[in-house]
Amino acid sequence: MRRVVLALTLATLGAAALLLTWGVDGHxxxxxxxxxxxxxxxxxxxxxxxxxxxxxxxxxxxxxxxPSIMGFDSLYVLVATLIVWSTGAATALAMPPLxxxxxxxxxxxxxxxxLFRAVIGDGTRGLYTTVLAGVIAGTLFSSIxxxxxxxxxxxxxxxxxxDLFASFTSIDTTLLxxxxxxxxAAVAGAFAMARRLDVLALGRDGAIxxxxxxxxxVMLAMALVAVLVSVSTALVGPVTFLGLLVANLAYRLTGTxxxxxxxxxxxxxxxxxLVLGQALLQHVLAFNGTLGSLISLVGGVVFIAMxxxxxxx
Amino acid sequence: MIxxxxxxxxxxxxxxxxxxxxxxxxxxxxxxxxxxxxxKSTLLSMVSxxxxxxxxxxxxxxxxxxxxxxxxxxxxxxxxxxxxxTPARITVRELVELGRHPHSKGRLTxxxxxxxxxxxxxxxxxxxxxxxxxELSGGQRQRAYVAMxxxxxxxxxxxxxxxxxxxxxxxxxxMQLLRTLSDExxxxxxxxxxxxxxxxxxxxxxxxxxxxxxxxxxxPEEVITEEALSDVYGAPFRVHHLDGDRIAAYYR
Ligand SMILES: Nc1ncnc2c1ncn2[C@@H]1O[C@H](COP(=O)(O)OP(=O)(O)OP(=O)(O)O)[C@@H](O)[C@H]1O
Ligand SMILES: [Mg+2]
Numbered sequence: 001m002r003r004v005v006l007a008l009t010l011a012t013l014g015a016a017a018l019l020l021t022w023g024v025d026g027h028x029x030x031x032x033x034x035x036x037x038x039x040x041x042x043x044x045x046x047x048x049x050x051x052x053x054x055x056x057x058x059x060x061x062x063x064x065x066x067p068s069i070m071g072f073d074s075l076y077v078l079v080a081t082l083i084v085w086s087t088g089a090a091t092a093l094a095m096p097p098l099x100x101x102x103x104x105x106x107x108x109x110x111x112x113x114x115l116f117r118a119v120i121g122d123g124t125r126g127l128y129t130t131v132l133a134g135v136i137a138g139t140l141f142s143s144i145x146x147x148x149x150x151x152x153x154x155x156x157x158x159x160x161x162x163d164l165f166a167s168f169t170s171i172d173t174t175l176l177x178x179x180x181x182x183x184x185a186a187v188a189g190a191f192a193m194a195r196r197l198d199v200l201a202l203g204r205d206g207a208i209x210x211x212x213x214x215x216x217x218v219m220l221a222m223a224l225v226a227v228l229v230s231v232s233t234a235l236v237g238p239v240t241f242l243g244l245l246v247a248n249l250a251y252r253l254t255g256t257x258x259x260x261x262x263x264x265x266x267x268x269x270x271x272x273x274l275v276l277g278q279a280l281l282q283h284v285l286a287f288n289g290t291l292g293s294l295i296s297l298v299g300g301v302v303f304i305a306m307x308x309x310x311x312x313x
Numbered sequence: 314m315i316x317x318x319x320x321x322x323x324x325x326x327x328x329x330x331x332x333x334x335x336x337x338x339x340x341x342x343x344x345x346x347x348x349x350x351x352x353k354s355t356l357l358s359m360v361s362x363x364x365x366x367x368x369x370x371x372x373x374x375x376x377x378x379x380x381x382x383x384x385x386x387x388x389x390x391x392x393x394x395x396x397x398x399t400p401a402r403i404t405v406r407e408l409v410e411l412g413r414h415p416h417s418k419g420r421l422t423x424x425x426x427x428x429x430x431x432x433x434x435x436x437x438x439x440x441x442x443x444x445x446x447x448e449l450s451g452g453q454r455q456r457a458y459v460a461m462x463x464x465x466x467x468x469x470x471x472x473x474x475x476x477x478x479x480x481x482x483x484x485x486x487x488m489q490l491l492r493t494l495s496d497e498x499x500x501x502x503x504x505x506x507x508x509x510x511x512x513x514x515x516x517x518x519x520x521x522x523x524x525x526x527x528x529x530x531x532x533p534e535e536v537i538t539e540e541a542l543s544d545v546y547g548a549p550f551r552v553h554h555l556d557g558d559r560i561a562a563y564y565r
Contacts, residue, residue, distance in 0.1 A: 061398070195419030199411055203398030205363045210465065211387025211415035257403040 001261055004253050008268035012043075015275040022283050034169075041168045041176055042278055045232045045239070046246070046270030048183045051190045052228035053243030054250070054259065054266050055221050058197050060120060060130060063251065064306050066243040067229045070119055070134035072112060073238040074141035079107050080163050081145045081152075089156035097172045101179075101234055108230035116222045168236055168278060168291060179235045186227045187267075193220065194259040201257060239292050241299020246270040248306070314339045315378075315390075315469065315501075320359050320369035322352075329355050331525035332369070339374070339468065342495050343503045344512035346536075347522035348546050353505045354395055356522070357473050360503075361392035373469070387415035391465040395473040395505075397458050399446050405457045406442040409433055412464035425464075432464040435490055437483065451478040459487065463494075470494070472504040476511065484508075488515045513537040513559050521545040537561055 016039055024031045053066045060070075083103060084092045092100065119133040149157060190197075199212045200221070207214050233239075250266035277291050315337040322330040330352045337343060337360075345353050358364035360371050362378045371378040378386055391412070400408075409432055413425040421429075433439050436456040446454060455478050462470060470491070476484045492515050494500040506512045512519050512533070519536040521529035523545055529536045536542075537559040542550040551562040 063401070195414075198400075198419065199414050201398075201400035201403075202411060205358075205392075205394050206398055208363055208383055209361065209387065209392045209394070209462075210411060211384035213383050251402065255402055257400045257407065 001254060001256070004265060005268065008253075008265065008272060012268055012271045012275065015272055015279060016043075019275050019279040019282075022279055037171065037173060037176060038169050038278065039275065040180065041171050041236060042274040043271045044176075044180050044183050045168070045236050046242070046274040047187055047267040048228040048232040049239060049243045050246045050250070050266035050270040051187050051263055052225045052232075053247040054262050055190055055197065056225050056243075057247055058201055058259070059218055059221050059225075061201070061203065062130075063248060064244070064303070065130065065134070066241075066247070067112075067116075067225060068238065068240040068243065069303070070130070071115060071138035071141060072229055073233075073240050074138040074145070075111055075115055076108060076233045076238055077164060078141040078145045079111060080104060081148045081160060083107070084156050084160045084163070085148050085152055089153065089159045092156070092159050098174055098178065101172075101175050104234045105230050108234060109226055112226040112230055113223065116226065120222070164237055168274070171235060175235060179231050182231050183228060186224050186231075189224050190221075190228075191260070191263060193217070193224075194263060197221065197259040198257065237292065240296055241303060242270065242274075242295045244303055244306075245295070245299045246273060248302070314374065315360060315503075316372040317356075317360060318370045318372070320356065320371065321367045322355055322359060322364070323367060329525050330359065333525075333527055334369075335520070335527065335530070337469075337501065337503055338518070339501050340495060340499050341501060341517035342491060342515055343501070343518045343520065344516040345503065345505045345520045345522060346507070346509050346512055346545070347528075351522040352525040353522055354473050355525075357392070357471055357503070357505060358394075361390060361471050362386060363392065363394070384415050387465065387467075389467050390469040390471065391462040391467040393458055393462045393470075393472040393475055395477070399454070401447075403446050404442065405438055405444055405446060405449070405460075406433065408446055408457055409438075409442075409460045409464045412461040415465060428464050428466050432460040435463060436460040437486070452480060452483060455479060456483065456487075468499070468501060470500055470502045470504075472502070474505050474507065476506065476508060484511070491515070509537065509542070509561050510558075513561065533559060 019039055020032065020035050056067050057063055057065060087095070115137060119137060120130060196212060196217050199207050199210060200217055202210070204214055246266050246269040249269050250262050253269070254261045254265050256262070274291065277294060281291055281294065317333055317335040317337070319332045319334050320330055321332050333356060345356070347353055355364065359366050360378070362383070366379065373386065373389060376385060376389070406429065409429050410421060410425070412432070413421060413428060417425050433442050436459055438453070438456055438460055441449065441453060446457060449457065455475070459475055462472070475487060479487060488511050491502045491504070495502050516533055519529070519531065519533055520527055521536055521541070528545055529541050537552055539550050539552050542552070542561055548563065553560045553562060
């Protein structure tokens with residue numbers, strides 16, 4: 001365990017150094033602050049998504065489900081669409097970024113708590129019922145957004161599209177600072193309940209048997225997940241499948257059920273993957289801002305492989 | 314003492330437990346027997362607050378089981394379910410350590426480690442303690458779950474078919490262990506059994522259920538009779554006296 005954490009920490013630092021220094025020619029005072037911001041966004045969002053996924057998978061007793069897969073990303077698209085559609089392009093553009101961010105996050109938080117409660121119940125439904133409910137919710141949200149896209153005026157549509165694609169390189173500094181504070185608090189909250197999460201893995205009856213307040217613990221866990229995914233998605237847009245990848249890699253690396261270890265390692269894996277991915281994208285592939293699609297590609301393949309493996313059991 | 318007052322549960326008009334009132338003693342071994350679907354597991358789940366009641370109350374030494382904080386209840390009463398959920402990548406020792414949660418909230422004290430070691434030894438798992446639960450046989454896994462509830466170190470021990478998938482030797486060893494816990498530590502053991510001869514030989518009291526009701530309640534001498542068993546199960550029984558024990562035969 002120690003060695004895994006040490007290796008991942010070194011890898012994160014190495015990747016960070018690479019991202020910060022690679023290809024800077026001369027203009028350090030210009031490049032460094034911008035790159036530091038990107039680095040902060042990558043690390044913070046990676047940690048938030050990783051922690052959210054590990055907690056979510058314990059509550060749903062599954063290694064396949066993630067908030068994104070359970071309809072969260074389509075919910076985000078719907079909320080963003082509704083906000084732009086109802087305020088109009090001009091208002092949405094004129095709004096101070098912090099206000100738009102707060103509006104986005106606030107609505108997301110409420111809506112996602114409702115979604116999770118509706119889809120998961122108290123965590124005792126079977127995998128198939130849960131997946132089905134998530135898929136139905138996701139499809140419903142997508143069709144509503146799809147309808148709104150069509151009736152929306154083209155200017156508003158442009159504003160919306162700029163909002164919906166994952167981007168780590170163009171974040172408002174104030175938003176990043178506010179988001180970082182909220183996310184750090186939520187991550188700390190998850191670590192504080194690590195031992196209760198260990199017990200939660202016994203299932204509802206097992207957890208109650210050893211005296212866990214099951215309802216409260218599940219509610220608290222889902223509230224943390226809702227905060228983590230709402231804020232991180234509002235910051236950079238949906239990064240579907242990132243959580244699935246890093247959580248499962250972390251389980252393999254730690255080989256333990258303990259959440260203290262799994263949360264930490266998943267965070268580090270996410271940081272390495274995102275920072276390294278961004279550095280490589282910028283310099284080797286000379287792409288910009290397409291880290292989200294790269295993750296979706298790799299993650300999508302892994303997700304399908306896991307589904308096939310699970311269904312053969 | 315656990316006092317059940319007119320416990321009732323139904324699933325869509327189907328009455329599964331029908332106004333059961335009972336007093337479960339604060340010591341001794343009490344077995345619950347009865348055919349499949351009689352409502353034994355449902356009753357035990359309601360007594361251990363895993364399942365809400367439609368009507369009735371459960372009083373555990375002055376504590377309303379369904380209202381009291383879960384942790385309070387868990388320090389006095391442990392429950393082994395008929396089927397348990399296995400967390401991924403957990404070792405036998407880690408599972409048994411979770412049984413200490415009501416006392417330690419996850420920060421194990423020296424007393425916790427002692428209780429865990431004792432529970433592992435009692436269930437013949439001392440050599441398997443570092444193994445993953447997924448790498449065990451069905452019977453070994455069942456013993457790990459038994460060790461977990463033993464480590465909880467409670468006055469009341471409720472077990473739903475603890476002999477599930479145990480071989481003859483381990484089944485007998487577990488019954489002897491429960492008997493010892495009751496005799497030497499004053500633990501009150503309440504267990505659901507399908508093998509009525511284990512109930513006959515090791516119990517102080519036997520409660521027989523059928524169709525959601527208690528139909529017989531008494532000492533093994535009173536319940537393990539041809540007439541009583543035939544009534545409970547609706548099938549013919551022979552009862553033999555062997556070395557002072559009452560052994561029922563139902564194979565032909
Ligand atoms: N969740 C449920 N929904 C609907 N019916 C249920 C549910 N759980 C149990 N039942 C029904 O309640 C009745 C009693 O079930 P219970 O599990 O208490 O029986 P049991 O005496 O423990 O049987 P067994 O010896 O097979 O374990 C059965 O007829 C069962 O079908
Ligand atoms: Mg049963």
